[in-house]
Amino acid sequence: MSKGRFGIHGGQYIPETLMNAVNDLEKEYNFYKNDEQFNKELTALYNEYAGRPSLLYYAEKMTNDLGGAKIYLKREDLNHTGSHKVNNALGQALLAKKMGKKRLIAETGAGQHGVATATVAALMGMECEIFMGKVDTERQALNVYRMELLGAKVHPVTSGTMTLKDAVNETFREWVSRIDDTHYVLGSVMGPHPFPTMVRDFQAVISKEIKSQILEKEGRLPDAVIACVGGGSNAIGAFYHFIDDKDVRLIGCEAAGRGVDTPENAATMANGRLGIFHGMKSYFCQDEFGQIAPVYSISAGLDYPGIGPEHAGLKDAGRAEYVPITDDEAVNAFEYLSRTEGIIPAIESSHAIAYALKLAPTLPKDKIIVINISGRGDKDVAAIARYRGVDIHD
Amino acid sequence: MTKLGKAFENKKAFIAFITAGDPDLETTEKLIYEMVNNGVDLIEIGIPFSDPIAEGVVIQEADLRALENGATTEKIFDLVAKIRPNIDIPLVFMTYCNVIFGYGTEKFTSKCEEIGIDGLIVPDVPYEEKDELLPFCQKHHLELVSLVAPTSKDRITEIAKNADGFLYIVSSLGVTGVRSEIKTDIGEIVKAAKSASDIPCAVGFGISTPEQAEKMCSQADGIIIGSAIVRIIAKYGKDSVKPVGEYVRSIAEVCHKV
Numbered sequence: 001m002s003k004g005r006f007g008i009h010g011g012q013y014i015p016e017t018l019m020n021a022v023n024d025l026e027k028e029y030n031f032y033k034n035d036e037q038f039n040k041e042l043t044a045l046y047n048e049y050a051g052r053p054s055l056l057y058y059a060e061k062m063t064n065d066l067g068g069a070k071i072y073l074k075r076e077d078l079n080h081t082g083s084h085k086v087n088n089a090l091g092q093a094l095l096a097k098k099m100g101k102k103r104l105i106a107e108t109g110a111g112q113h114g115v116a117t118a119t120v121a122a123l124m125g126m127e128c129e130i131f132m133g134k135v136d137t138e139r140q141a142l143n144v145y146r147m148e149l150l151g152a153k154v155h156p157v158t159s160g161t162m163t164l165k166d167a168v169n170e171t172f173r174e175w176v177s178r179i180d181d182t183h184y185v186l187g188s189v190m191g192p193h194p195f196p197t198m199v200r201d202f203q204a205v206i207s208k209e210i211k212s213q214i215l216e217k218e219g220r221l222p223d224a225v226i227a228c229v230g231g232g233s234n235a236i237g238a239f240y241h242f243i244d245d246k247d248v249r250l251i252g253c254e255a256a257g258r259g260v261d262t263p264e265n266a267a268t269m270a271n272g273r274l275g276i277f278h279g280m281k282s283y284f285c286q287d288e289f290g291q292i293a294p295v296y297s298i299s300a301g302l303d304y305p306g307i308g309p310e311h312a313g314l315k316d317a318g319r320a321e322y323v324p325i326t327d328d329e330a331v332n333a334f335e336y337l338s339r340t341e342g343i344i345p346a347i348e349s350s351h352a353i354a355y356a357l358k359l360a361p362t363l364p365k366d367k368i369i370v371i372n373i374s375g376r377g378d379k380d381v382a383a384i385a386r387y388r389g390v391d392i393h394d
Numbered sequence: 395m396t397k398l399g400k401a402f403e404n405k406k407a408f409i410a411f412i413t414a415g416d417p418d419l420e421t422t423e424k425l426i427y428e429m430v431n432n433g434v435d436l437i438e439i440g441i442p443f444s445d446p447i448a449e450g451v452v453i454q455e456a457d458l459r460a461l462e463n464g465a466t467t468e469k470i471f472d473l474v475a476k477i478r479p480n481i482d483i484p485l486v487f488m489t490y491c492n493v494i495f496g497y498g499t500e501k502f503t504s505k506c507e508e509i510g511i512d513g514l515i516v517p518d519v520p521y522e523e524k525d526e527l528l529p530f531c532q533k534h535h536l537e538l539v540s541l542v543a544p545t546s547k548d549r550i551t552e553i554a555k556n557a558d559g560f561l562y563i564v565s566s567l568g569v570t571g572v573r574s575e576i577k578t579d580i581g582e583i584v585k586a587a588k589s590a591s592d593i594p595c596a597v598g599f600g601i602s603t604p605e606q607a608e609k610m611c612s613q614a615d616g617i618i619i620g621s622a623i624v625r626i627i628a629k630y631g632k633d634s635v636k637p638v639g640e641y642v643r644s645i646a647e648v649c650h651k652v
Contacts (some may be wrong), residue, residue: 016541016545020545169447179567
C-alpha cells in the first residue's frame, strides 16, 4: 500500500507531472511540522491575526429550548475571514513561503476557502489565483468581490457542472502547468497525500481547543461532537483530538440536498461507493461505470461528490457516524440559530446544527454536545432569502 | 518483443488517440479503420471520463460529447470486440482510474483481454500507485504504459526500468493540447530512460504539425497525437473520417521517413 493511507483510503492518484511536487511538499511539511520556529510563527498568526483561540460558547437558550443535552458551539465563525478555512490557509501559505513559492492557487466552493487564501496571500505578499465554479460565483457573488478586493484573480470555471469538483479539476490543471513558483493550497482534507494529513493537522487546532475549553468549563469530555462534511476539513479538525476518546460520538453531517432518495443531493456516505478520484481512494457519488455524478446542495461548500479519505477510514472503522441533512432542514436550522442565539451560521454549518436539533432533545440533560460552527452566514443571507421567496435585490 | 513494441518495429511509431463515442460510436469505428489505413501504428482508444484532469479543453469537450451521446464502457467494449479481428496494429485503452476501478478492475481487465486490447494508459495512476492495476494487467496480458514528465528528473530511470510496452514521455508541463512550441529537452529524457532500459520512448502532448512530428521522431522512437485529431473530429463531426485520414497520413509519412 502506498503512502498516506487511512485504512484502504487515501494514496496519491495523480499525473506523473505532479509527483515530484507532492513528494517535495511532503518532505518540507515533515520537516517544518516539527520545526520550533515554524510552529512559533504559525501560532502567532493564529493568535494575533486570525483571532484564535476561538470561543467555546454555551448556547443556554438553545439548550433550554430543546430541553435535552447541554449544547456548546465552537465559534470558528469568529475567526478572521469568517470560517475555519483560515487555519489551513495560514498553515499552507507559511509553508509555501518557506519553500520559496511566490504564488498561491486554490479552488473554492462557497468562497470561504478562496477568501481565506486570498487573505493570507495579501498578508504574505504572494500572488493569488482562485478557481471557482461559475454557478458558485453566481450564488456567492459577494465572496467573489471580496477575493478581488484582497488582490486575488478569480477564474470562473465553466467546465462540467461548474461547481466545486470542477474548480478542483481546474486548479489541478493549473498546477500541472506551473509548478516551480506555485503552491496549490488545497482547501479540504482531500486530494493526494500529503494534503489530507497536512490539512487535518492545520485544522486539528479546533479539537485541541475544544478539548481544553470543555475540560475547563465542564471538567469532562463532551458526549458528541457534530460538524458538517463536504470534503470534511472542519469536521476532521473538530474530531481529531477525540478520535482516541471512544466515548465521544463523532457525527458528520453531509448534504442531502432535496433528499437522499432524490437525484439532487451530495450525500457521499449515504449514496457513494468506493472510487479513485482527485488524487485519492475514498467514497464518491458515481454511476455504474465510474463516471462522477453531478451532485447538488443549497450549500456551495458541501456540493462535492466525494469525501476526505480519513473520514472514509473513520466510517469503515465505525469510529464516526455520518448523517444526511436536507436543504430544508439546514435552512430551518440557519433561521433557528439566528433567532435563538443571535448567531447567523454559514449554511454549511447549519447542516450540523440541524442534526443537533434532532439529537439534543433525545438526550438527558447531563449530556454534552459540541457543534462546530465552521463559518458565519453573512455570505448566505441572500441565498436564504431567495430560498424563502424574498427578493432583496442583492 | 512486447505487444506494443510491435508498433516500433523497424520504424518510428505514430500513435494516434481518439475519444470513443465522439461524436458517436459508428463514427469512431470508421475513424479507427481510416487511421489504420493511413499508416497509424498504434491506436489509443479513449474511454471518456466525466472529469479528465490531465486533459486540455479539446479532449475534455470530446469526453463530454461522447458521454452525452450515450457512450459507455460496455458499448466501447462491444465496438472493440467487433473491429479487433480486422485490425493488425496494437490497440490500447486510455482512460482514468475510476473508469476502471468503478467498473471493477478484475472485470475490466479480463474484458480487455477477451476483446483483444493490448495495453492500458491511465494518467492518474503514477508509479507509486501502479499496484492498483499492475497485478490485474499482468494476469490478463495487458501492458501498462508508464509516463514520465519534464518534472520527473531522478524518477525517470526507476520508472523506465520497470516500464512495459513503451514509455510515454509527456513533452511539456500542463494538460493535453496543441502547442506552438515544445521547449523541453526531450533528448535528455530519452537518454536517461535508455540508460536504464531499452524500452521504446514515444513523445506526446502538444504535437500537431508534421514539422513537430519530424523533430520529435528524430529525438525519440515515436510520437503520440491526440488533441490535433480530436479537434478535426470536433469540427467535422460525422464527416470527420476523410479529413482525419488525410491528416494522419501527412503525419505518418513524416514519421516513417525519419
